[in-house]
Amino acid sequence: MSYSYDTIVIGAGIAGCCAAFSLQQKGQNVLLVDRSRVAASGGSGAAGAFVSPKIGKGGPLQVLTNEAFSFAKDFYLRHFPSYFHQTGVIRIPKDAEDAEKFKLYEPFNTENYRTISPEELQPLGINNAQESFLFDEAGVCDAPELCNAIFHEIPFKQFDAESLEHDGQKWILLNREHLMLSSKNVILATGHQNDLFDMRYMGVRGTWGSRGDYYSGLELNVSMHKSISVSANIGGIIKIGATHVKSKEPCMVCDGEPLKGLFRKASEMVDTSDFRLKETFCGMRSGSKDYVPLLGKVVNTAYMIEHHPKVLRGANPPLKHFENLYICNGVGGRGFVFAPLLAAWLAEYIVDGKEIDTRVNPDRLFLKWARKEGASSS
Numbered sequence: 001m002s003y004s005y006d007t008i009v010i011g012a013g014i015a016g017c018c019a020a021f022s023l024q025q026k027g028q029n030v031l032l033v034d035r036s037r038v039a040a041s042g043g044s045g046a047a048g049a050f051v052s053p054k055i056g057k058g059g060p061l062q063v064l065t066n067e068a069f070s071f072a073k074d075f076y077l078r079h080f081p082s083y084f085h086q087t088g089v090i091r092i093p094k095d096a097e098d099a100e101k102f103k104l105y106e107p108f109n110t111e112n113y114r115t116i117s118p119e120e121l122q123p124l125g126i127n128n129a130q131e132s133f134l135f136d137e138a139g140v141c142d143a144p145e146l147c148n149a150i151f152h153e154i155p156f157k158q159f160d161a162e163s164l165e166h167d168g169q170k171w172i173l174l175n176r177e178h179l180m181l182s183s184k185n186v187i188l189a190t191g192h193q194n195d196l197f198d199m200r201y202m203g204v205r206g207t208w209g210s211r212g213d214y215y216s217g218l219e220l221n222v223s224m225h226k227s228i229s230v231s232a233n234i235g236g237i238i239k240i241g242a243t244h245v246k247s248k249e250p251c252m253v254c255d256g257e258p259l260k261g262l263f264r265k266a267s268e269m270v271d272t273s274d275f276r277l278k279e280t281f282c283g284m285r286s287g288s289k290d291y292v293p294l295l296g297k298v299v300n301t302a303y304m305i306e307h308h309p310k311v312l313r314g315a316n317p318p319l320k321h322f323e324n325l326y327i328c329n330g331v332g333g334r335g336f337v338f339a340p341l342l343a344a345w346l347a348e349y350i351v352d353g354k355e356i357d358t359r360v361n362p363d364r365l366f367l368k369w370a371r372k373e374g375a376s377s378s
């Protein structure tokens with residue numbers, strides 16, 4: 001063997017940690033690398049990390065999300081039960097208009113749930129709510145602690161991958177000091193920092209968010225989401241978080257006070273009078289162009305444009321992919337929901353040759369992007 005590892009996973013957020021874990025479970029010799037520490041610089045450390053179903057009118061993303069939810073809760077309970085708290089999650093309508101929509105959503109709630117009235121919510125410590133949905137099996141992860149627990153199972157190197165080259169047999173990763181790592185496969189789980197290849201067709205973009213962890217004695221046994229997330233009181237800590245700011249650059253709009261608006265909203269939901277700020281987190285999550293996760297091979301864009309220039313004018317040639325290069329990204333506001341299922345699918349593909357579910361295959365975005373690119377440059 002001319003390479004050191006079967007697979008190197010770049011990025012130790014929840015997506016990379018789960019991918020490395022699943023491959024190792026299948027017997028691969030895996031290395032996880034990150035330019036900083038585990039779940040430190042990306043979205044995963046900042047996440048409120050709710051693991052709950054999606055509500056809606058049964059569209060494809062809802063169906064996929066709920067499959068992933070079901071898989072994720074079983075995965076965490078089985079492998080990392082100390083870091084997943086099955087508190088239940090209440091989805092509360094934002095306002096009266098949203099409450100009307102909830103009635104339409106009800107037939108599409110495939111996960112175990114029940115409706116819960118404002119009168120039942122009050123004794124739980126939840127104010128100003130309309131009729132809501134309670135998902136009993138949903139819950140909250142301790143985000144960085146969970147990533148760290150997964151990472152403890154896997155060999156790790158702090159390594160800033162500056163470049164990635166294929167020598168015909170293996171991938172070679174280099175950092176700024178020209179230190180080298182090699183592997184047969186590479187998985188890019190780099191979140192919003194997605195610049196190792198030309199992957200514009202996937203349209204990965206970041207959304208900033210913040211989370212505050214507060215000391216509190218408030219008896220709050222259930223987690224809730226009403227445009228922002230407020231966790232149950234777990235060991236004397238209540239977490240408030242949300243991501244809303246679409247930006248490629250670090251968040252400037254909060255003016256150094258990322259929690260101001262969140263805390264105000266939380267105060268309308270629960271009694272925050274004894275909340276004392278313990279810690280603030282800011283992070284960027286990454287979504288794809290169509291909000292569906294990205295899992296699979298990476299198209300060699302430069303090759304396609306050079307050898308099939310008509311692709312820019314609507315032709316549909318066979319796609320050329322990089323050898324043994326995969327992406328696991330675009331998990332949006334639900335990284336902790338999607339990561340375990342995506343990881344399992346990727347490991348089944350790499351080790352067993354089982355095709356990846358076409359719903360998440362990034363190829364879906366290439367031709368449309370190429371056509372648009374062609375139109376804008378002509």
Ligand SMILES: Cc1cc2nc3c(=O)[nH]c(=O)nc-3n(C[C@H](O)[C@H](O)[C@H](O)COP(=O)(O)OP(=O)(O)OC[C@H]3O[C@@H](n4cnc5c(N)ncnc54)[C@H](O)[C@@H]3O)c2cc1C
Nearest residue numbers: 011013015035042043044047049050161191209334335336
């Ligand atoms: C405030 C907030 C609240 C959230 N709430 C929830 C929630 O309730 N539920 C939920 O499921 N999700 C939630 N999310 C979303 C979730 O955090 C993200 O979907 C998830 O963290 C994305 O994980 P990831 O592994 O794809 O990326 P990241 O966590 O961003 O990890 C990417 C890693 O790649 C590394 N990296 C990048 N480039 C390189 C390179 N060249 N070399 C080496 N390392 C590199 C980075 O250092 C980083 O550690 C929330 C996010 C935020 C910010």
